[in-house]
Amino acid sequence: MIRYAWLVPLFPALAFPVIAFITRRLRTLSALVGIGAIAASFVLSLGILWETLTSGVTMEKPVEYALSWLALPGAKDWVLKIEAGVLVDPLSAVMLLVVTLVALLVEIYSVGYMHGDPGFSVFFGYLSLFSASMLGLVLANNFFMMFFFWELVGLCSYLLIGFYFHKPEAARASLKAFVVNRVADFGFMLGFFYLFLMFKTFNFRELAEALPHAPHMGLLAVAATLIFAGPIGKSAQFPLHVWLPDAMEGPTPVSALIHAATMVAAGVYLLARAFVLFASIPEVSLLVAYVGGFTALFAATIALTQRDIKRILAYSTMSQLGYMIMAMGVGSMTAGMFHLTTHAIFKALLFLGAGSVIHALHEQDIFRMGGLAKDMKVTTATFVLGALALAGIPPLAGFWSKDEILLAAYSNGYTGLYILGTVVAFLTSFYMFRLIFVAFFGRRRAGLHGHESPKCMTVPLIILATLTVVAGFIGAPFVPHGFSSWVYFGEPHHLEPNYFVMVTSTLVAILGIYLAWLIYGKEVISAEALAQRWRSIHTVLYNKYYIDEAYLWFFRRVVLGLAEAFHWHDRHVVDGIFDGVGDTVRWSGYRLRYLHSGSLPVYALVFFAAVVVFVLWVATPVIGGIR
Amino acid sequence: MSFPLLTAILLAPVIGIILILFIPEREQLTIKITAAVATFISLVLSIYVYVAYDQAAGGLQFLEDRSWIPALGVNYSVGVDGISLPMVLLTALVIFTGVFASWDMTHRVKEFFLFLLMLVTGVFGVFISRDLFFFYLFFEVAVIPMYLLIGIWGSTRKEYAAMKLTLYLLVGSAFALIGIIALYLYAARQLGYLTFDIQTLATVQYDIAFQKFVFFLFLIGFGVLVPIWPLHLWSPDGHVAAPTAVSMLHAGVLMKLGAYGLIRVGVFFLPEGAKFWAPLIAVLCIVNVVYGAMIAMVQRDLKFVIGYSSVSHMGYVLLGIAALNTLSLSGAVTQMFAHGIMTALFFALVGNIYHKAHTREIARFGGLAHQMPRVAAGFLIGGLASLGLPGLHNFVAEFLIFLGAFTREQGLFGGLLTYRTLAILAILGIVITATYVLRVVQRTFFGPRKEAWDHLEDARGVEMVPIVVLCATLILFGLFPSLMGDLIYSGVAPLVAKIEAAGTVGGIF
Amino acid sequence: MITLNHYLMLGGVLFVIGLFGALAKKNAIAVLMGIELMLNAVNINLAAFNRFLNPDKVVGLVFAIFVIVVAAVEVAVGLAIVINLYRQRLNTSVDEADWLKW
């Protein structure tokens, strides 16, 4: 099976042109092609994971094969050798499965959600293209290929956010997402350029082998920091997080697939792939950990005040991604990847649930919902299950993975980050249940009535909900040969269950739920009064710390101002100089033309006078000068 | 002697010209079909030469040699190598699609296609010439029809733009001519006989002071055509004024003549001179990249955006030339090809829109993707190529150039600035590019449907030819870059060998 | 003893007189006359040089005859121009023929 891993991205990659050029008019067929391709990839991924775990392929002994993509031989040794290769180890095998699973479910779900949309076929085309790029990214065996697919993933994100391109907000959001990611990719690209400068290769394994012999640690740190810019952008970490909430303008299945489960996790995946690089420079690791931790807290605080159901989930995604990055930073790749896996499942569940609600109500403001539990039983049940997982209630998936991160921070001595993580866990359960109590229970605030979604939408919800319950056990501390013995860095380690951490985080989560119930469920504490009391804080949070405004100011005033200045300079200074040369010539021509009186005698006279002078000049020496 | 393929490529448009002369003006369709067939023959032959070129052997192939003015050492000799062959293919692709892009032309059709074919004959000639005399001759043949094409069929201050362009280019070519004559005479003194043959001239050892001087002449002469800042202003004005097919050829191919000349004549003959002036080129090209991109951001006319983006993108080519190593020079040649295709695509699409909407003002558009989805898709692909998205050919080019410049260890201004710093600034350029390209896409094609543009029809029929051919080229070479990379490497390798063999020369800064 | 210089002297003086006539006269026909004198002077020189320097070939005479031919044509065309000028301006003064002006 591993030998055919390259087929995994190829199926959906072929589905895209087929849908775009052949079946675009035939909606059902398009959907079938897209779903069929991703289903094939899913089956193949299952096989790959199975073979990986049973045939002794480990993190140290991956399977790698490659074709030459572009090579410049050079006179003596290779100048450049870029390979299109496949690297299969447990890390990529797990990731493949996660991506194909979520993608498959989302595509099935989309059949219902996108029903009747004029761009139905195109949507499946884009989804296929995205899946292909994402799977390519996962399988990449070198930085170049990773960057290649990284950018393609960004493109698909752009296309899908802007799917409703007739909405100006969607068009703006897609632009913003692409440009912000471009800024991050600029850093990423520079980062692996520095690596190439030092080691003359892009290949992960060759880099890992050469890393101990790095010529210059400072340069290596620069490279690592720059590469980290990539994840900051793609995984929406502070300060390049601004695109993710706006990205919710895209169709909800897209938000579930791309902006919750897979693409935003690419940043985390990159950190895991290049973990050896980060692990070798503690200072950069620390930076990674603090950026992650800060983002987790930062995003959670913003989520407290938002009213849009998808935006709340978006901020929660940011916050959870912060967790994962923090896990990478504190040195536990296992915990980060484990949380990535479980989070992909329950966040996809939450987004699809939100999509189900939006599909029924055509409304995204939670304060205009209410009482949905009566109308949409399946959706409500699965959504609550997802929220419980996110909040970290045992024994659901989120509990185990979040716990492992907190444990890693705690046991590796990052007490500050551990406390921060616990606070975030409290905030998370609070804002999630604020959403649930407001939207699903309580009174119908705007009198909107929902209806349960069709089967093709609820079945994926149920599958994901089931997985939410069971997926945690693959990595639970008491399970032998679980997740931590597949995906690890260095030694396969097995953290002892720490009951202090477990109990604290569970209690904190329950506290959050209770508080949310008090305020929004029973309404014994007035939310308005609280907002009034801490008015300034509420305003700042509601406006997302005014970071968007700051960027907008920077772009409008500084960048566009500079551009206008350059334009003026070009048109008036540079062009002025060259036009000035032309004008001088023209002006002197206008003046000099008066020399040409047009009178023939004068012309003839001047001509012969010149002859005389010329003859004098030439002939004088010949005839012996003036004697 | 085998069939003279290269001469056939050159003569196909000439025969087209002769045939069109005999077609009455009113039979417009016949004229267009004749032009299309002539350029199609060139295209097919170019593709054949491209495929048949022996990459393993490298060097100049498909040679033809005929004595022309023996007394002056002028020979009609043609041949292609790994640098010129992609350019020949580029020219063939752009002119073939350009003919289809001007299918709607109704004003003085006969003369238009005559001049267009004449122009392209000159361009082909420059790329296949192995004789400096013919190189220059064809160079001039390419410039003059441009004046008429813009002056007669243009728009938006066409007379001014035509005059400006012609003056800039002629002044530039005068500098180049002085340089060529200097080379010729110097070589004649060394060799003892007169010759314009490029390979022979390249074997001559020119002394350093001479190299510095003559390279400077070439830098100005060919630099105008690239265009290098601050000699760039003819290009946005010219692009905007020119009719669609001419814009395509102009931005797609003519600008590459400059870069090609700089590589083929400048760097190849005068490696020490190139090393001396490289820092200047490197600094100026960054101005090109950043300054051009910034200005493109605030343009209100679609064509101006693309015009300035060309200035910006050709800066990458210059950076590739300035860095003078295998990676960067391969990248520069790749970029010449890729940018040519991309910008031709852009101009074809803008021409299509302009022809139907009679305006190019971005602010008046919006939501055009509703009425013209195919045009929008083409434009998006062009835009993505422009911002260097992987999977499209421009990415390969820019990547090679950046990596080449990035890995070059040399300081400028006494170490105050390095090629690495410049490469970083150039990479910043692609961020700016992304911003302005996508902003244009957003403001032109996205947004709510505007009733005012409901009469616009989407591209179809022959209008699809440029879009499909050019997009397919970008994607093909973007996904499989070694199809062209190996060829370009075979052309660049001797060049780099020559640069490395040349003595060390301190840069101007 | 007559020498080449005698003839050249005659040619030179005749040329200068013709030149003065061509430059100083107002009437276009007089200007033409001056030009004819100059051409005659040249012919004298051609014939003289031929006779003295290169007597075994008659190249100078051949040239002189060509000059005469050209002079005849020139007079014919020149007079045609003068007549045309006269039709349009009703005089033949070269002072007023300033159409070459900017």
Next chain:
Amino acid sequence: MGSTLTLVAFWILFVLVVASALAVVLLRNIVHSALYLVLSFVGVAGIYILLEAEFLAAVQILVYVGAVSVLLIFGVMLTRRGNIRQSNLFNAFSLAAGVVSLALCVLIILALARTPASLPLGSWPVDTVGALAEAFLGPFVVPFEVAAILLLVGIVGAILIAREVKEDK
């Protein structure tokens, strides 16, 4: 012919040619100028005879005296207007023209005076006409034909230029 006699004949012709040429230039009546021009041409023909170029002399008489002068007189007649006594005046630049001409004259005479030229008369073909004929139909045949074409073109051109312009056009 004795050399002294030749010299005397030369000086007589010299005076005749220069005097009549001066008369052409200086007289104020264009008809008189034209007549003196004829005289001058005849003098030049005499010079040709002195140079033993009889054919050239004949051509000179035929073409200049016979054709060119007549043409010029026709020109005078066709453009006659106003007082004939004032028909050949100097223009405003006559002084400058005089200076330039005089300067050139001095230059030529100086150059001649300083050139030692005591070349003897060499052998000269008895039959210059035959020699000319061989030259024209031998090495100079192409220019000869071109000259013929030039004459034709000149005639056509003259007719074209002098033709009456139709008003209605």
